Amino acid sequence: MRDIDVLIDSDRGSVLHPFTQLKDFATGKSGPPTIVTGGKGIRIQDATGRSYIDGFAGLYCVNIGYGRTEVAEAISRQAHALAYYHSYAAHTTEELAVLGQRLVRMAPGKMSKVFFGLSGSDANETQAKLVWYYNNLRGRPQKKKIISRERGYHGCSVIAGSMTGMSFYHDYMDLPFAGILHAGVPHHYWGAAPGESEEAFSRRRAAELDALIVREGPDTVGAFIAEPVLGTGGLTPPPKGYWREIQQVLKRHDVLLIADEVICGFGRTGRDFGSQLYDMEPDLVTVAKGLTSGYMPLSGAIVSEKIYSVMEEAADRVGSFSHGYTYTGHPISAAAANAVLDIFEKEKLTERAEKVGAYLQRRLRESFSSVDIVGEVRGVGLLAAVEFVADRERKRRFDPALKVGARVSKAARDRGLIARAMPHGDILGFAPPLIITEAEVDEIVAIAVEAVNEVMDELAREKR
Incomplete structure (x- = not known):
């Protein structure tokens, strides 16, 4: 593989990336691009050798998983x-x-x-x-x-x-x-x-x-x-x-x-x-x-x-x-x-999505439905979302400046899980490949729980 620093400089100097804050990217404020080098099953790997669970199947699309020869x-x-x-x-x-x-x-x-x-x-x-x-x-x-x-x-x-x-x-x-x-x-x-x-x-x-x-x-x-x-x-x-x-x-x-x-x-x-x-x-x-x-x-x-x-x-x-x-x-x-x-x-992936999807929906509800900052857990099949609110009883949203959804997404990514911060609210979205197993669902949910707990702790400290 070519030198990583050379690739980063080449990318930053030549590629117009979609849905990217252009100035932050150009100046390096938002960090370097993630150079994705490979994938297998529900995981991808970057140029540093780090592996991630792709909880969003690329952009909802890699239904059969990565690396299918x-x-x-x-x-x-x-x-x-x-x-x-x-x-x-x-x-x-x-x-x-x-x-x-x-x-x-x-x-x-x-x-x-x-x-x-x-x-x-x-x-x-x-x-x-x-x-x-x-x-x-x-x-x-x-x-x-x-x-x-x-x-x-x-x-x-x-x-x-x-x-x-x-x-x-x-x-x-x-x-x-x-x-x-x-x-x-x-x-x-x-x-x-x-x-x-x-x-x-x-x-x-x-x-x-x-x-x-x-x-x-x-x-x-x-x-x-x-x-x-x-x-x-x-x-x-x-x-x-x-x-x-x-x-x-x-x-x-x-x-x-x-x-x-x-x-x-x-x-x-x-x-x-x-x-x-x-x-x-x-x-x-x-x-x-x-x-x-x-x-x-x-x-x-x-x-x-x-x-x-x-x-x-x-x-x-x-x-x-x-x-x-x-x-x-x-x-x-x-x-x-x-x-x-x-x-x-x-591989009967529709039937698999129905079965494993029901398991994903159940595990997310079990893990998040009673969490103080969670307003709604929703989804169907292998599409799911957890939406965060400042006040469950009054259905009051967080101040957008707090960027709660984005912070949870980043905390998950730091732990090796790609889950998407959705627009129009503080929402963590999941759409994993249809080949996912129940054991892999458990991995996703466990990381998501850790990420939410981290952000909840941060919010509590910021209130003091």
Whole structure:
């Protein structure tokens, strides 16, 4: 390996890192970059030789774990045979044809086709264009607005970034674009009125959505995009009855449902797709992350029969479908995805996520539910969060300047556990690889307990 100090200087001098305080990084105030050199199972290793449990599977994506040679071999075979060819004008490859059929069969709802990209962001850009295209083709040119939700995450590009319902993705970036609206966040803990049940809260959120659509004009609203479970917005499962109530509103107003399954898809919730867990019937499905477990970039916009039939019927009138990227359907990415799905099926990772996920949820609740600074422990499958508050009884948040969530995350990392400090609150998030064992869950929870205790002690000293 090259000299570590040389690599650090090279990186600091040349790489524009996402979600990094640029001045602190450039001056060294925030420390050097972590040079990740390897990984095996649920652990990664850095250039100093230190090992970490990756309690967040990269960015929710390394579902099959690190170091799977089966995927590396599939990538190599495809690269040796054919490293690249495009999929324009009806060109394809063996791996792409096989993968498309697999996804159509796996996906929730009545799906017909898959458009491939490279990231969840570009897939959601595609979804927006499909909504606009579909409504143009059926003579509804005004029906174009897309409703997302506060704290929903749908990407960082222009329209996907606009659909993301977190202001710091918009600040200084001239987002959101016009025509993108945001409905209320479905988080019962913070959003419910005193004494309001989850079912009543869900009905209220649905009524608010209905009122928003009516106010804008139903003939101007084309789609509603949402994650089955909020991901980056707090790892928050929907309250009881939420998706039943929401879908009734969408059907009433002929509004398409885009299920953003980038995080929830491929077993993360204990079902193949989060939509299946909550009886969602999407018209469009967005996939990425777990599709290749991060081994290669790949995303998909899965299109229902309802939408595709309109597109095909209009083809003689409008000509070719004019959308695509140089790397749409990249053969190496498709080969990686098929190898990952082979492992996914062979090792029954969805069933494993359901079983071990239930164990993770139970252990977190046992360990944190009665801790003074913990307001809520929540999650489903292998998605989980612990949210910290200054006052449990009054549901009072900590002063953001205290950075409690970030401090707990750092204390965990100092002990060899990567658990993410989530935005929009003091939240410690977990999304480990689906191959995790119950013994490894115990390791994660034990480290998290130590980290929380350390920060609690610090807060007590600071009060004196």
